[in-house]
Amino acid sequence: xxxxxxxxxxxxxxxxxxxxxxxxxxxxxxxxxxxxxxxxxxxxxxxxxxxxxxxxxxxxxxxxxxxxxxxxxxxxxxxxxxxxxxxxxxxxxxxxxxxxxxxxxxxxxxxxxxxxxxxxxxxxxxxxxxxxxxxxxxxxxxxxxxxxxxxxxxxxxxxxxxxxxxxxxxxxxxxxxxxxxxxxxxxxxxxxxxxxxxxxxxxxxxxxxxxxxxxxxxxxxxxxxxxxxxxxxxxxxxxxxxxxxxxxxxxxxxxxxxxxxxxxxxxxxxxxxxxxxxxxxxxxxxxxxxxxxxxxxxxxxxxxxxxxxxxxxxxxxxxxxxxxxxxxxxxxxxxxxxxxxxxxxxxxxxxxxxxxxxxxxxxxxxxxxxxxxxxxxxxxxxxxxxxxxxxxxxxxxxxxxxxxxxxxxxxxxxxxxxxxxxxxxxxxxxxxxxxxxxxxxxxxxxxxxxxxxxx
Numbered sequence: 442x443x444x445x446x447x448x449x450x451x452x453x454x455x456x457x458x459x460x461x462x463x464x465x466x467x468x469x470x471x472x473x474x475x476x477x478x479x480x481x482x483x484x485x486x487x488x489x490x491x492x493x494x495x496x497x498x499x500x501x502x503x504x505x506x507x508x509x510x511x512x513x514x515x516x517x518x519x520x521x522x523x524x525x526x527x528x529x530x531x532x533x534x535x536x537x538x539x540x541x542x543x544x545x546x547x548x549x550x551x552x553x554x555x556x557x558x559x560x561x562x563x564x565x566x567x568x569x570x571x572x573x574x575x576x577x578x579x580x581x582x583x584x585x586x587x588x589x590x591x592x593x594x595x596x597x598x599x600x601x602x603x604x605x606x607x608x609x610x611x612x613x614x615x616x617x618x619x620x621x622x623x624x625x626x627x628x629x630x631x632x633x634x635x636x637x638x639x640x641x642x643x644x645x646x647x648x649x650x651x652x653x654x655x656x657x658x659x660x661x662x663x664x665x666x667x668x669x670x671x672x673x674x675x676x677x678x679x680x681x682x683x684x685x686x687x688x689x690x691x692x693x694x695x696x697x698x699x700x701x702x703x704x705x706x707x708x709x710x711x712x713x714x715x716x717x718x719x720x721x722x723x724x725x726x727x728x729x730x731x732x733x734x735x736x737x738x739x740x741x742x743x744x745x746x747x748x749x750x751x752x753x754x755x756x757x758x759x760x761x762x763x764x765x766x767x768x769x770x771x772x773x774x775x776x777x778x779x780x781x782x783x784x785x786x787x788x789x790x791x792x793x794x795x796x797x798x799x800x801x802x803x804x805x806x807x808x809x810x811x812x813x814x815x816x817x818x819x820x821x822x823x824x825x826x827x828x829x830x831x832x833x834x835x836x837x838x839x840x841x842x843x844x845x846x847x848x849x850x851x852x853x854x855x856x857x858x859x860x861x862x863x864x865x866x867x868x869x870x871x872x873x874x875x876x877x878x879x880x881x882x883x884x885x886x887x888x889x890x891x892x893x894x895x896x
Contacts, residue, residue: 463550466671469587473580473661486575490568497561503554504725506546513539527658536737540754543730549766552715560712563705570702577698577880579659584886585873586656589642590670592869593649599861600642603854607635613841623843630847634854652729678867682813682875686806693881697801703794710790714783720776724767733757787889805881824862827845829857 467475477483522528547554612753617623650665657665675710694700735753740746769776836853839845876886 442642467660469584469673472587472656472670473583473886475660476579476583477576478577480575480659481661482578483572483575486568487570490565490572490737493561493565493568497558497565500554500557500561503557506544508542508544510542510765515539533738539732539736540748541726541730541732543775544826545729546727547724548727549722549725551655551719551724553722554718556712556719558885560709560716561708562656565714567709568703570698570705572701575801580886581877581880583656583659584876585654586659587670588869588873590649590652590656591672592865593645593652594672595869596862596864597616597642597645597649599858599865600638600645604635604638604642606854607638609633610837610840611635616848617843621660627629627840627847630851634847634851672698675868675872677819677871682809682816683877683884684878686802686809689805689809689878689881690802691800692883693805694798696883697881699797700794700801703790704796707787707790710786714780717776717779717783721769721771722781724765726765726767727787728761728763732759735848800879805878806878808874808881812871812878815871815874819842819864822860822867825860826857826864829853829860833857 446880495597515537517530517533519532521530521533521535558619611628614628614631618625652670653670654665657668660666733754733838734757735750739748739753741748741752833853833856836845836850840847840850880886
């Protein structure tokens with residue numbers, strides 16, 4: 442009984458800790474780190490990189506000589522050849538053993554092995570950069586999903602404030618209607634507006650839930666229950682977009698993994714051409730072999746006594762050493778075709794590199810234009826919100842005095858909410874695009890505290 446009480450107490454002690462763990466607010470940095478560690482696509486790319494590393498190691502091991510051996514035990518009946526004496530036997534059963542070991546070493550092959558090592562080395566480097574590109578893509582996707590949550594939460598806060606204002610206005614209008622100062626239609630209009638705002642609030646709360654679910658799935662979490670994100674302090678004061686597309690591209694071109702991967706692929710293609718040209722060269726090979734055998738029919742010379750297994754194996758040993766030169770003369774034009782295809786591969790790799798650079802520059806241009814546009818929209822929205830707040834206060838006062846209808850009052854409040862929503866959207870779009878531009882400069886993604894000032 443005492444043990445059960447202790448167990449129950451231990452479970453009750455752990456329960457708050459479990460709940461606290463579930464309700465932990467994730468920062469952007471924690472979210473990105475968790476996604477990079479658990480994302481399936483990244484794990485698959487890591488496996489592809491391991492394949493390339495294995496291919497590189499194998500190409501190095503191909504420089505070593507080969508060594509193979511064989512052993513056999515044979516029975517021969519009737520007229521059989523004794524392979525140890527090369528004599529035929531009649532109506533006897535011959536048991537024999539043969540042992541062989543051979544080694545080959547390629548001395549020259551048109552530098553194919555060396556160029557294969559170099560090609561595979563650049564394949565590994567390209568694969569590592571592809572892995573970095575996957576990580577960057579995941580990081581940006583997580584950042585976008587994270588900011589979408591913050592935006593939706595801010596929209597919920599603004600809508601909740603509107604719902605609260607409408608509830609207060611219903612209370613004041615009810616008193617004015619009861620006093621006979623306003624027609625009951627004004628109250629009904631405001632109550633209808635309250636219902637619409639509550640529905641809008643529910644929709645925006647649902648959007649927050651869906652955004653949290655999206656990020657939780659990107660982090661490969663088992664479920665989104667209790668999942669929450671930390672809200673950073675974001676301050677935008679007289680901000681500007683730093684640099685210009687050309688300067689940002691000049692930095693990004695030297696460090697972006699997609700560019701480096703395309704460059705490594707081009708180098709790999711160049712070594713592929715060298716390998717193809719190596720097919721025109723003669724191949725010089727050094728070979729060595731050793732063999733021996735045993736036959737139960739063989740007798741010792743001179744004495745004609747039984748010939749033991751060990752003595753036969755030792756006495757029958759033979760060794761060989763030789764060189765082999767293979768000269769390609771005509772093989773269905775395969776070598777020339779391989780060279781032509783490798784040349785085409787180089788041209789294609791050059792186009793891939795050029796196109797990758799253009800895509801990067803276009804992405805930087807787009808992010809820069811989006812950031813500039815979002816900043817202008819944010820500045821304009823700030824003025825619009827200030828004007829709408831003043832207009833709303835004025836409409837609220839006039840409604841209390843019966844100088845405007847509830848419809849006009851509701852329109853003024855709707856205009857304010859729309860202006861606040863547009864300002865929030867512009868703010869987070871500007872933050873994201875600014876972070877993208879910083880990312881192209883090699884600055885890690887972080888949202889601990891953002892203060893974007895004029896630079």
